[in-house]
Structure formats: structure tokens, C-alpha cells
Amino acid sequence: MSDTKAAIGIFDSGVGGLTVFRAIRQRLPEESLIYLGDTARVPYGSKSGAAVTRYALACAEIVLKQDVKLLVVACNTASAHALDVLRDELDVPVLGVIEPGARLAVERTRIERVGVIGTVSTIRSAAYQDALTGLAPNLRVFAKACPLFVPLAEEGWTEGFVPEAIARAYLDELKEAEADALVLGCTHYPLLKPIIGSVMGPEVELIDSAETTASVVEATLEGIGLRAPPGNLPSFRYNVTDSPEAFAEVGARFLGHPIDDVEWVDF
Ligand code: DGL
Numbered sequence: 001m002s003d004t005k006a007a008i009g010i011f012d013s014g015v016g017g018l019t020v021f022r023a024i025r026q027r028l029p030e031e032s033l034i035y036l037g038d039t040a041r042v043p044y045g046s047k048s049g050a051a052v053t054r055y056a057l058a059c060a061e062i063v064l065k066q067d068v069k070l071l072v073v074a075c076n077t078a079s080a081h082a083l084d085v086l087r088d089e090l091d092v093p094v095l096g097v098i099e100p101g102a103r104l105a106v107e108r109t110r111i112e113r114v115g116v117i118g119t120v121s122t123i124r125s126a127a128y129q130d131a132l133t134g135l136a137p138n139l140r141v142f143a144k145a146c147p148l149f150v151p152l153a154e155e156g157w158t159e160g161f162v163p164e165a166i167a168r169a170y171l172d173e174l175k176e177a178e179a180d181a182l183v184l185g186c187t188h189y190p191l192l193k194p195i196i197g198s199v200m201g202p203e204v205e206l207i208d209s210a211e212t213t214a215s216v217v218e219a220t221l222e223g224i225g226l227r228a229p230p231g232n233l234p235s236f237r238y239n240v241t242d243s244p245e246a247f248a249e250v251g252a253r254f255l256g257h258p259i260d261d262v263e264w265v266d267f
Contacts (some may be wrong), residue, residue, distance in 0.1 A: 002092070004226050006033035007219065007235070009068035009092075010073055011059040014042035015154065015247055016187025017074030018254035020097065023210040024104070024217055031221075036063050037251075038267060040242035041216040045119025045147060045186070052121060056082035059120070062239065068092060069226045072217060074128040076185050076209070077119050080127035093220055100216045101183050101209030102131035106140040108205050112139045114205075115174040117196075118185030120145040121210035128185050142177040146170040146189075153188035154250050159195060169248045175200055181210055183207045191254070241267040 008028075010021050014037045021035050038044075038059050044052045056078040060071060071094045073079045073086065079096030086094045105114045116128040123145040132141050148168075152163050174182065182204050184190055190208050197206055221227045228234065240247045244262035251259045 006069035009063035013044040020074035023214040027214040115181040
């Protein structure tokens, strides 16, 4: 049985899950967090469901060697493929990002038309499409893979002619579908919110699953009586399976402040 001071474990294929880490830290500042970026095997977004599930199990094993009371799968692609397997195999509660994002989109659409963007592997899995129509059977879902958004976000190339042209090429068909909510179904896409928003127009609400996942983390910890005690002094650890320096450099852009002490872990 975990204790209230144990950390929340968070893993992602690489650096992108720091958007989820950041949202959890903002919402739950007294919680200790352990982050694992599987930088040796990133990207997951172009891989098969079987490979992603294998990597996700390996990540969970690394994170759970430490004192963890809850595991958050920050990666959309890993949530899409591996959530059920992780829940079956592990003894701690496991939360993904797909269900919270889908729930928020269903709440926000007024015309039951929702767009979803994500990696090739996430869109191919149909996990968002199934979660959305599971919650609202009459909903129309328009899904589109936008793989180039990941390297753009990592390069910090989030404004100007090139990202805008790429965003138009991907999103024009979704704009024509006239959805009024668009799920940003990938860890990296919140960094491109201004450009995605300008292409889609002000009538389309962008659904960021990082923030809504943080609220589900809070509710889950409340539900199982494992919130950190008031006044708890939290610790933050960053683990990676490859290239700690590169993670620290790109990760600083995702977190908005420098990261020190990134530790390499064997995998
Ligand atoms: N973290 C992945 C996701 O949210 C994006 C990066 C990758 O392809 O691994 O789907």
C-alpha cells in the first residue's frame, strides 16, 4: 500500500509528456513527481501498437521501481495502445490522456462535431474515435494524423510561414468538416496552439488533454485517499533512457524553465 507522500509517476515516449507534467505540477503543487522520457525509443507515433505496448510496459517497470502511488501515461500513442494492458498488469492505478480529452470534447461541442489530431499510430488505433462515440453515440468525429507537428514543436519552430503552411495542409479538411471542437491528441500539439487556433478559427475550441488529465489525477488521488499532506515539500525527478543533455535542452522549452539533474536509466 502506497503512502500519501509517494510520487506520481509519469511517462512518455520522450520530452512531450512534460506538457502533462507541467499541468499536474500546476494543479497539485504539493505532489512529488517522477518523469520518465523513453528517449531511446522515441518516436512512438510511427510505431505499431504491439511495439508501443511493449515499450510502455518497459517504461512502467522502470518508473515503478521507485516509490510511486499512481501512474500517468502522458503519451497519447501509449495511452491509445497500452492502457488496458498496463491496468491489467500493474498494481497501482493507471491513468491515460485519451479518456479525459474525449470527455472534455464531448462537454464542449454544441453541435456534436469533433475533430481529433494526433500521431499516425494514435489516429490509426481509433482510440479517440471510440472514446468519443462511446460517450456520445451521435457524435461525428473527424480524425487526422499530423506527424510533422512533433518535430516542429521540438525544434521550437512554432510560428511563421513554414509551420503555418504545414498546419494549413493538415487542417484545411478538418476546417471544412465544420467541427466546433478539436482535440489536440498528442503531447506536443499544445505548443502549436496559436498556429492551430489561427488556422481553425475562433469558432473552434482547442481541447488540451493535459489540463483535464491533471484534474482527473486530482480526483483519483482524492478518491483513493492518497493526496500528499498539506505543506508537503515535493521532489521532482527526470529520468531518460538516452541523451539526458538533449532532453534538458528541449525540455526547458516545454516546461518554460531550465531542467537540471536529468538522470539516465538503463532500459
Ligand atoms: N508523445 C507522443 C504522443 O503523444 C508524441 C511523440 C512520439 O511520436 O513519440 O503521441
